[in-house]
Amino acid sequence: MENFLASLFTFQGFAFYLFSFLTIILFWITVMSNNVLYAMTSLASGMVLISGFFFILGADFLGVVQLIVYVGAVMALYSFAMMFFDATREIKEKNTSGAVVFVLGGLSALMLVLMFAAPIHSESIQALYPMHEGVGNAQDVGIVLFTKYLVPFEVAALMLLVAMIAGIILAGKKMDQSLTEMMDEDAGEDEILTQKDEK
Amino acid sequence: METTTLIGQLPEVTAVGVAIKAILILAIISAVAGFGTYLERKVLAFMQRRLGPMHVGPYGLLQIAADGIKLFTKEDIVPQHANAVIFKVAPVITAATAFIALSAVPVFPDFRIPEFIPVLGGTFVPSIASDVNVGILFVLGMMAAGLYGPLLAGMAQANKWGIIGAARTAIQFLSYEVITGLSILAPIMLVGSLSLVDFNEAQSGGFTSWFVWQQPVAFILFLIAGFAETNRTPFDLLEHEAEVISGYATEYSGMRWGMFFIGEYANMITISILAAVVFLGGYNDFGFIAGWIMILLKVAFFFFLMLWVRAAWPHVRPDQLMWLCWKVLMPIAVINVVVTGIVIMV
Numbered sequence: 001m002e003n004f005l006a007s008l009f010t011f012q013g014f015a016f017y018l019f020s021f022l023t024i025i026l027f028w029i030t031v032m033s034n035n036v037l038y039a040m041t042s043l044a045s046g047m048v049l050i051s052g053f054f055f056i057l058g059a060d061f062l063g064v065v066q067l068i069v070y071v072g073a074v075m076a077l078y079s080f081a082m083m084f085f086d087a088t089r090e091i092k093e094k095n096t097s098g099a100v101v102f103v104l105g106g107l108s109a110l111m112l113v114l115m116f117a118a119p120i121h122s123e124s125i126q127a128l129y130p131m132h133e134g135v136g137n138a139q140d141v142g143i144v145l146f147t148k149y150l151v152p153f154e155v156a157a158l159m160l161l162v163a164m165i166a167g168i169i170l171a172g173k174k175m176d177q178s179l180t181e182m183m184d185e186d187a188g189e190d191e192i193l194t195q196k197d198e199k
Numbered sequence: 200m201e202t203t204t205l206i207g208q209l210p211e212v213t214a215v216g217v218a219i220k221a222i223l224i225l226a227i228i229s230a231v232a233g234f235g236t237y238l239e240r241k242v243l244a245f246m247q248r249r250l251g252p253m254h255v256g257p258y259g260l261l262q263i264a265a266d267g268i269k270l271f272t273k274e275d276i277v278p279q280h281a282n283a284v285i286f287k288v289a290p291v292i293t294a295a296t297a298f299i300a301l302s303a304v305p306v307f308p309d310f311r312i313p314e315f316i317p318v319l320g321g322t323f324v325p326s327i328a329s330d331v332n333v334g335i336l337f338v339l340g341m342m343a344a345g346l347y348g349p350l351l352a353g354m355a356q357a358n359k360w361g362i363i364g365a366a367r368t369a370i371q372f373l374s375y376e377v378i379t380g381l382s383i384l385a386p387i388m389l390v391g392s393l394s395l396v397d398f399n400e401a402q403s404g405g406f407t408s409w410f411v412w413q414q415p416v417a418f419i420l421f422l423i424a425g426f427a428e429t430n431r432t433p434f435d436l437l438e439h440e441a442e443v444i445s446g447y448a449t450e451y452s453g454m455r456w457g458m459f460f461i462g463e464y465a466n467m468i469t470i471s472i473l474a475a476v477v478f479l480g481g482y483n484d485f486g487f488i489a490g491w492i493m494i495l496l497k498v499a500f501f502f503f504l505m506l507w508v509r510a511a512w513p514h515v516r517p518d519q520l521m522w523l524c525w526k527v528l529m530p531i532a533v534i535n536v537v538v539t540g541i542v543i544m545v
Contacts, residue, residue, distance in 0.1 A: 035282070037282050037285045037351065037354060037355055038282075038284075038285070040351075041285055041288070041347075041351060044344075044347055048344060055331075060331050060332060060333045060337075061333050061336070061393075064331075064333050064336040064337050064340050065336075067337075067340035067341070067343070067344060068336065068339065068340040068343055068376075068380075071340070071343065071344045071347075072340060072343030072344060072346070072373075072376060073343075073373065073376075076346060076350070076369055076372070076373050077373075079350055079354075079369060080366070080369045080370075082354070083354065083362060083365065083366055083369075137332065137333065138333065138393055
């Protein structure tokens with residue numbers, strides 16, 4: 001308890017507890033809310049706060065990457081999908097069987113206990129690739145990425161390439177035809193219908 | 200962490216100094232945003248052979264005060280079926296992210312508060328409020344987070360124009376983020392650092408060492424993408440009056456609308472400062488002109504350029520915008536990065 005209070009009154013400790021508290025609350029809202037807008041907003045702001053943890057730890061580069069990738073790109077894509085819903089109404093959720101909820105909830109609780117218990121062994125945790133003083137964050141990440149983790153890095157790049165090509169193929173049918181011109185000729189709909197019939 | 204930068208050699212930055220700096224940025228940039236509206240109307244008027252605001256005060260100078268009083272006292276309307284909480288939060292997100300982005304760029308020179316002032320005398324106020332050594336990425340990331348303002352505003356207001364505005368926000372900002380990132384990557388490769396201070400020092404060799412001469416393509420790409428990210432004409436599709444009434448801002452009035460406006464102007468200033476520091480030599484002295492005057496001049500130039508372009512070009516259609524982004528600008532940006540890489544290797 002004394003340790004907790006002592007750490008609470010340092011700058012880093014206070015920031016950590018504040019960010020953790022807010023992150024948990026926000027993600028709780030994400031899970032529990034029936035409203036698309038609340039869930040989306042709280043998930044996005046939770047992601048922003050998570051980048052705060054990286055800044056506290058001195059990992060500026062990772063913090064900024066968290067901001068750009070999750071907040072700027074991934075969440076924005078989610079929200080694009082959310083536009084198909086009426087955002088101002090509450091969504092009726094289909095509640096699945098109680099057993100599934102029980103098992104999943106129990107497993108999550110177990111995970112949480114394990115995560116909270118992990119720092120007990122914190123002395124046995126060692127940083128294999130600690131930050132170098134005077135060397136920038138980005139350089140450190142780059143060196144590890146292009147030496148030890150080169151193969152996973154390249155595999156991830158290849159997977160992204162595959163996903164991109166698949167996306168283009170899925171979305172790219174009839175891309176060379178202009179929808180506006182089809183409307184003008186009033187033949188577009190018929191054409192699509194006939195193609196469907198052929199299939 | 201990084202001690203080799205210019206800031207490291209200067210007097211110690213205290214929490215009080217940073218707080219003063221933050222208040223200064225908030226106060227001055229908000230005021231500049233207000234004055235910017237007046238300048239914009241005047242410049243547009245002169246370019247179109249009109250007079251612009253003339254009635255309130257000499258040359259319409261008090262128009263800013265009149266507009267301010269109107270904004271503050273106007274009735275605050277929340278539409279009946281709107282999601283009130285998100286509706287109220289959205290403008291704050293725009294304004295807040297715009298000002299947080301400003302905290303990592305150099306705004307005004309650093310100075311020391313004179314000793315004769317009580318309590319705060321002798322406090323050192325830094326040029327950059329928080330000198331993170333990944334400054335450029337931080338600014339870009341924060342501006343990327345700024346897209347939630349228009350997005351949530353459009354989705355929360357239960358208005359079809361708002362939804363269309365929100366959809367346009369998402370596609371436009373997401374697409375042009377790619378261009379901004381790729382275009383600025385080439386100068387980053389040349390400098391080998393993400394810190395804005397390092398960028399400034401890399402161009403300290405005078406007029407010829409400006410990156411605009413080495414990276415003209417990246418400079419133009421960055422400017423175009425900057426116009427799109429700050430929602431300026433010819434890319435202001437988010438609130439294009441002729442098509443979607445006012446887009447995401449349709450249902451907003453009074454100070455909530457004002458916050459969107461201040462956010463937009465703060466973003467314009469941020470992009471101007473970024474362009475000046477990354478491509479036009481930053482705040483280095485230029486001959487006999489002091490550095491802080493130089494950066495003010497450069498920022499003013501970019502601000503004027505935005506007004507100039509608004510007067511000169513018509514809007515583009517959304518499909519033209521996407522065509523420009525993915526079929527023209529992105530390939531050019533990628534080729535520019537590859538060529539820069541080859542040149543650095545050889």
